[in-house]
Amino acid sequence: MKKMKWLALLSALILLFLSACGSSSTTTIKIGEVTRSLFYAPQYVAIEKGFFEEEGLEVELQTTWGGDKTMTALLSDGIDVALVGSETSIYVYAQDSKDFAVNFAQLTQTDGTFLVAKEEKPDFTWEDLKDSSFLGQRKGGMPQMVGEYVLKQYGIDPHNDLTLHQNIEFANIPGAFLSGDYEYVQLFEPTASVFEKEGNGHVIASFGEESGHVPYTVFMAKQSYIEENEENIEKFTRAIYKAQQWVQETDSREIAETIQKYFEDVDLDILTSSIERYKNQDSFAPDPILDEEEWNNLKNIMDEAGELPDGDISYEELVNTEIAEDVINN
Template sequence: MLLRNYKIAIKLAATLLLILPLLLTACSKEETQKIRVAEVTRSIFYAPFYVALENGYFEEEGLEIDLKTTWGGDKTMTALLSDGADVALVGSETTIYVYAQGAKDPVINFAQLTQTDGTFLVSREKIDNFSWDDLKGSTFLGMRKGGMPQMVGEFVLRKHGIDPHNDMTLIQNIEYANVPNAFASGTGDFVQLFEPVASMFEEQGIGHIVASFGEESGHVPYTVFMAKQSYLTDNEEAMKKFTKAIYKAQKWVESHSAEEIAKVIAPYFEDTELSLIETVTANYKNQGSFATDPILDEEEWENLQNIMDQSGELPKQVDYKTLVNTKIAKEVMKK
């Protein structure tokens, strides 16, 4: 009898050893939540996000990030509104456009990633003592009308006493992805460019960086993580975990050098030399482009609407609390 019980115990133990890994895997899958993120473009400007991904901060929170690049604000917002994505990384102006169209399920900004414009003014000719007046009478190759880069560009020009529509020839009908090629092929005396293209053009002698729109425009919610109100309500705990991962990455970026950051995010820019990634990261870090916490504050929101208004692109004034959720970020930062 004792021998029989012993054999049964051995069989049970062996069975448990076989099924235990399966049970653990099943539990793990149940605990891990997938979040589909659509980023407006792939840019070193978003370094803290890639740090969060590469350093495993989302995994630590039990989240699996399904990332896709949607190449353009309109396409990114379409993906979010059509439930092709759960979270979007794009400019806050898009939430105002959607709200003004009478959206029943508005898109809410809940975690800020960048807090300045990310473009630079590049001149075709080398200018030793640049003045913004040098743009008067020139041909300026700008960005798409209604997008944040173009609105900030016009805001900065007006700040320096330049009417972008009368004091210069303004070109803004070229597709975003084709702007660098247009300048390289000879179009325009000046161009507004994101990194790393601005630094690449300088290295190749195609143009010369003469000013930073980010330094000139002040703090603005330039790139923010956002989601539909319904998704935030139904997935509040997951969004807290998401924001916690972002905040952890923001603090890591703040306390590490451009060289260290570049090494971490390099896998997301396989076609870019590590030295160039470091140069670009240093440019953005030095001008304070990377937000050091996920809170989008009211002053930044008002600056955004002022920039949009001056460009004639603000459909209506929207109260800060209507489209900005700081509750999640504040709770994460307290912990």
């Protein structure tokens, strides 16, 4: 009889323990990524390796296709966190937004595009771009501004020394280059490598190597959201930092295998070589801190492109490094 009572008590305790474990709260955070890109490998790693889950977070990832659409989704509360170029936070701030976007965790620290030519260019020099037909990116976006910045470093005026086309939507640029009469284009990986493999283009230069460190893609949230959810933002940043460290320490093949589900139509070897390209030029930020030198480089690039708004673009207001610093130190 006593044995039965003990068994009943033990069963009750086990059920109570399981119930307590099951009741632990999980917070959902909605992320909007500006595009689907291998350039964002650490984000996919954070999901697939369970780093968000370890922090008690469940992320809902959606691709919002373009900086303007991403920021509209963020400001209208369609998403909680945006993964987008940090220049967008400057544009919003310049519009005197009362609840502006704050950059809190940097993901990539170089431009992610490569110069792709339709024909082979074994002896390529930047001078070859003069008088050519160049399929550019969206006006005011980071790829286009960095592209113009690099060309100017080589004495090329992108609006007068070549024919610059900017009338194609971001998602349609690869197809337009393939079917059009353009000689050059800026492409992200793995698209650039796919074009190479299929004989539709040739990677001849890297804009990331030419432009230096810049806060190219950053996680940002509205000021009010960060203030009201600081603990969850810290957990989010910690998950990203774990992924950044893992990417730094892991070979490209294993990274590619880990995130292959996000690029189902791309051969594993292409994913591997593309990740290796990004790793070789230090595109993946090793930690989430956006430092002031990178911020100033961003402003110089925007200024060169004629896109930097008038007035003080405050690093102190638009960048929060305290959360990332706490994560790294603890």
